[in-house]
Structures are given as C-alpha cells and as structure tokens.
Amino acid sequence: MLKQPQAKYRAFAPIGLKDRTWPDAVLTKAPIWLSTDLRDGNQALVEPMDIARKMRMFETLVAIGFKEIEVGFPSASQVEFDFVRKLIEEDRIPDDVTIQVLTQARDHLITRTFESLQGAPRAIVHLYNAVAPIMRRVVLGMDEDQIVELATTHARMFNECAAKQPETQWTFQYSPEMFSGTDLAFSKRVVDAVTEVWQPTPEHKCIVNLPSTVEHSTPNIFADMIEWMHRHLARRDAIVLSVHPHNDRGTGTAAGEFALMAGADRLEGCLFGNGERTGNLDLVNIALNLYTQGVSPELDFSNIDEIRVVVEQCNQIPVHPRHPYVGDLVYTSFSGSHQDAIKKAFAARKDDDLWDMPYLPIDPKDVGRSYEAVIRVNSQSGKGGMAYLLESEYGIEMPRRLQMEFMQAVQRVMDVAGKELTAADLYALFEREYGLKTVQALQHRVIEEEGEGAAASVVLRGDLPWGGEIRRIEGRGNGPIDAFIQALAESTGHAIRVIDYHQHAIGAGADAQAVAYLELRVDDRHTLFGVGIDPNIVSASLKAIVSGLARARARNAPSAQSDTVAA
Ligand SMILES: CC(=O)SCCNC(=O)CCNC(=O)[C@H](O)C(C)(C)COP(=O)(O)OP(=O)(O)OC[C@H]1O[C@@H](n2cnc3c(N)ncnc32)[C@H](O)[C@@H]1OP(=O)(O)O
Numbered sequence: 001m002l003k004q005p006q007a008k009y010r011a012f013a014p015i016g017l018k019d020r021t022w023p024d025a026v027l028t029k030a031p032i033w034l035s036t037d038l039r040d041g042n043q044a045l046v047e048p049m050d051i052a053r054k055m056r057m058f059e060t061l062v063a064i065g066f067k068e069i070e071v072g073f074p075s076a077s078q079v080e081f082d083f084v085r086k087l088i089e090e091d092r093i094p095d096d097v098t099i100q101v102l103t104q105a106r107d108h109l110i111t112r113t114f115e116s117l118q119g120a121p122r123a124i125v126h127l128y129n130a131v132a133p134i135m136r137r138v139v140l141g142m143d144e145d146q147i148v149e150l151a152t153t154h155a156r157m158f159n160e161c162a163a164k165q166p167e168t169q170w171t172f173q174y175s176p177e178m179f180s181g182t183d184l185a186f187s188k189r190v191v192d193a194v195t196e197v198w199q200p201t202p203e204h205k206c207i208v209n210l211p212s213t214v215e216h217s218t219p220n221i222f223a224d225m226i227e228w229m230h231r232h233l234a235r236r237d238a239i240v241l242s243v244h245p246h247n248d249r250g251t252g253t254a255a256g257e258f259a260l261m262a263g264a265d266r267l268e269g270c271l272f273g274n275g276e277r278t279g280n281l282d283l284v285n286i287a288l289n290l291y292t293q294g295v296s297p298e299l300d301f302s303n304i305d306e307i308r309v310v311v312e313q314c315n316q317i318p319v320h321p322r323h324p325y326v327g328d329l330v331y332t333s334f335s336g337s338h339q340d341a342i343k344k345a346f347a348a349r350k351d352d353d354l355w356d357m358p359y360l361p362i363d364p365k366d367v368g369r370s371y372e373a374v375i376r377v378n379s380q381s382g383k384g385g386m387a388y389l390l391e392s393e394y395g396i397e398m399p400r401r402l403q404m405e406f407m408q409a410v411q412r413v414m415d416v417a418g419k420e421l422t423a424a425d426l427y428a429l430f431e432r433e434y435g436l437k438t439v440q441a442l443q444h445r446v447i448e449e450e451g452e453g454a455a456a457s458v459v460l461r462g463d464l465p466w467g468g469e470i471r472r473i474e475g476r477g478n479g480p481i482d483a484f485i486q487a488l489a490e491s492t493g494h495a496i497r498v499i500d501y502h503q504h505a506i507g508a509g510a511d512a513q514a515v516a517y518l519e520l521r522v523d524d525r526h527t528l529f530g531v532g533i534d535p536n537i538v539s540a541s542l543k544a545i546v547s548g549l550a551r552a553r554a555r556n557a558p559s560a561q562s563d564t565v566a567a
C-alpha cells in the first residue's frame, strides 16, 4: 500500500446540500421492492443459473411477496431469453407480479428484448446507458450531448416497440449507469431528456432508477444526491424514484435506507446481498430492519432458513455465518455476560411485552429460528449460558450457588478441550460430576413417631452400599434427611450438615422425577453440593446427600473415589 494514498486516490466531494431534510426522516412504510436476483445477482455468479435454478429462485421470490422481479437480460443469452419465454408461455407470472428485463441502449438488443416479452400481460422494460465521465471517455467515447442523444434515441425506440405490442401493459425504466460517479446536473439532464420522450403521467408513471453502480461515497453523500434528484427532476409526480445501491464500501444497506429517507420510493437489490463484486443492496437486511422498527416490510421471511437454502443452491454461494438476521451464528451468544442478560430477559418477559431483549434485535421465532440456538457455551461463557442450556434442554433448574460450583467443572473441561460444549456435553458432565448414574437408590423405610408436643420425629432404616458391602443403618431425626444424616454419621463417621436445600419436579404425570440439590458441609472441611434425581422425593434427597458425601471423600483422597459410597 502507498504511504501517500492521496497520490493515487481522491476524496469524494460533498454535495453541499445545505437544507437537506433526509436526516430527520423516519421510515414508516415499506418501499416498492424490486428483486434483481435473477439479473444483477445472476450476472455476478461464477456459473449463472440455468432455467431450473432460475425458476426455483423466481418461485421463491413470488412466495416471499415480491411484486416486481427483474428476471433477466433476455438479449444476453439463449437461456436468458428462453427463461422469459417460459414464464410467459407457461403462464407462471401471478396476476399481482410484474416481471422486469434489462437492456443496453443498443438497437438490436432492444429489438430482441421486446421479442422476448411477446404475450406478456405486464412488463417493466429497463433501459440503461453509461453517463459517468469515466464511461463516457473510455467505454463509449462520447461527449455529454452524444450521451443524451444515445439515451433519447433508444427511449424513442422503446415507444415504438411497445406500440407494436399493445396487448402488454408497459412500464419503462431508465438507469443512468454509475449515477453515483456522475455530476448531478448531467444526471438530471439525461433523465429529464428520457422522461421528455416517454411522457409519463401520475396515472402511468415511469421508473427512474439511480444506481450506485459502484459505491463511491459515504451513504450520507448518496442520500444528498438522491434528495437533490428528488427535488430537481422534471415530472417528479410522474416518476417512481428507484435506487440500486451496490456495496463496495460495505454500506449498501445504509445507502438504501438513507435513500428512502431522502425521497426514493423503490429499492432494487438481492436476497442476502448477492450481486456484482461485494454485492447489491441486501433486501432481506432492509426488510427486517424495517420490521424491527414495527413497520411491516410486506415481505415474508417467516422461514428464513428455507429461503437461505434456496438462495445458496441457486447462487452456489454460501451465506456468511454472521450475515444479519440469517447467519448460523446471529442468534447465538457465546460470551458469559450476554448469555446472562438474555437468560434473565427471557425469564422476565411476558408474551405480549414489546420486544426489548438485550443482544437480540429481533425475536428469532419471527423468522423461524429457535431459542435453543440462542446460547452456546465455550471458554468465553459463564454460568448463565450453561444454566440456560441445562434448564431449557433437561429441565435442570440449578440454584445459583450450584451454578457457580458446577461452572468450575465446566471451565476445567473447556480449558483442556478448548471447544464448544453442547447441552448434551454439559448434561453428561453434570451426571458424572454429581454421580447421577453411579449413586444407587437407597433401600429404606421411614417410620413416623409420635413426638412430645408438636415435635414429630422419624426413624429411617435402610441398607447402605458402602465400599463393596451393604451396611444396615438406622437413624432418628426431625425428618428423613436429618434421620439419614444421623445414620450416616453413626455408620461411616462422616459429619454432614445441610446448608441449603432446593428441589423441583422434572416432567409431569407418571414420568415425573424429583431433583434435589443439597448444599452440604462435610466433616467441617468441605462445602459442596450433592444432587439426586429419583421418582420419589425422599429418595432424591438421600441420593443428593450420598452424592455430596462421595464428592467430599473424593476430594479428601482422590484414590478413594472408587470405594466411595454407592448408596
Ligand atoms: C452495471 C450493470 O450491471 S449493467 C448490466 C450488465 N450486464 C451484463 O453485461 C450481462 C449481460 N451482458 C451481455 O450479455 C453482453 O455484454 C451484451 C449482450 C450486453 C453485449 O455484448 P457485446 O456486444 O458482445 O459487447 P460486450 O459484452 O463486450 O460489451 C461491450 C460493448 O457494450 C457497449 N456498452 C457498454 N455499456 C453500454 C451501455 N450502458 N449502453 C450502451 N452500450 C454499452 C460498449 O461500448 C461495447 O461496445 P463495442 O463492442 O461497440 O465497443
């Protein structure tokens, strides 16, 4: 790269529109959408679509709700021509949809274009020619007057061709190519000359489409250019003002939105931003940006993943995992503080609340994505995400202090493996850490005794598997847990105190299970949790005590783990 880039590149010039109004405009309705997936998108593919792929894309665009679809450049190739014929001859165009086709301002191409449209009920025919100084100089070798002459001659030819096919309802569209790189006065001059030929009326408008063929400037300058044209074009009330932003500076979406604020009525672009070089404006991005402002885009992306699959198959280009609204990772959060906030906000949210969710600008459900994918756990995660996954997938509602304890085990595994842990991985680790599979149900009986006054007591008798043998135990206490702790102390010598107790049910009906989480102080040395799961609530609590005791003994002497209690 150059140390002095100004020796090679120049800054774009501001328009200097002092009384601009667009910065304060608010978008309150959907624009007219034009999908150019089958034309600008298609011309940018390594392998342009065949007829079958084109048809699949067309049907998808119709299903999404596009009413104007640029279906090709019929004079470019036989496939392009045949596709237009197929749509017309097989009556594939719904009554509320209008197809659009593009042609250069050249006689034989225009003739062929109108030929492709014979019998169409409605059609937009799109004429373009270069107007930018660089194109005038190096491609066409024409001065300004000659460019105006080129445009108007071919605009007249449109009138003549259309008159020969009166069965079709025609709309004409004109694009001054590289509008973004052309001085405004000349763009206006050419466009006015073309509309002078077409004589549109408010009842039968033509479309003037202003492309940032190459995105030359920051989007505010493009917006100034559009507002200037919006205010200065002749016959504005007879024009649908359209824009066609590309994305060379990565601001195609902003340019499109600013252009609408500046007076444009219509947007041309492609699904997920396919198109020449860095792509066309991403129609999905803008539509869903509107949606998240409470404005209906009048396009349906309820199943955005299905649409993505079609687009990927037709274009043979994958959609990036971070692509707005649709990428694999956009409803996922790995970092702990994000996970924590999302988990809390979901818990606090009521069904009819306005959407106000940290880190999620749209409800994934609205585009057919699911909450399960919201939180994933890796080395950047905290207890919130881990707890969310175990709760949403396995019904485990860990108390906060248990979350903190178990997270240390998760972190140890993560540090070694260094990769994402799924909900299933986490549950397997939880089972292992708390001995959920190894701690067996204790055979026991609880006998309630009449106590003095209000105090009742119980006697618990049971068979405790202990280091390979079965020990008969018996304890008395103010409840089964207390009685079991007494019995354990007597039989094994371990002193256990219950610091905290939580339990809840998982599932319902005959399949319901109880989960008990007991925070224990063992031998006045270890404070830790034990967890037990059992259909019987008392058994779940006893298992939790055994689980905690086993973990404490393992901490005392790791080698003792094999002969710890399996009760
Ligand atoms: C910015 C855009 O996306 S515009 C759309 C561009 N899309 C495409 O080009 C895809 C389809 N294109 C094609 O199939 C072909 O390019 C065709 C059929 C249009 C033209 O093919 P060819 O006649 O073989 O010419 P070629 O492809 O080399 O294009 C260059 C010619 O077009 C002329 N040309 C280029 N832009 C324009 C224009 N906007 N208006 C009129 N003529 C133009 C050039 O002057 C050049 O003419 P020359 O051969 O007399 O020097």
Ligand SMILES: CC(C)C(=O)C(=O)O
Binding pocket: 040, 102, 128, 175, 177, 178, 209, 211, 212, 213, 214, 244, 246
């Ligand atoms: C034909 C025009 C609209 C075009 O595709 C462009 O300038 O990018």
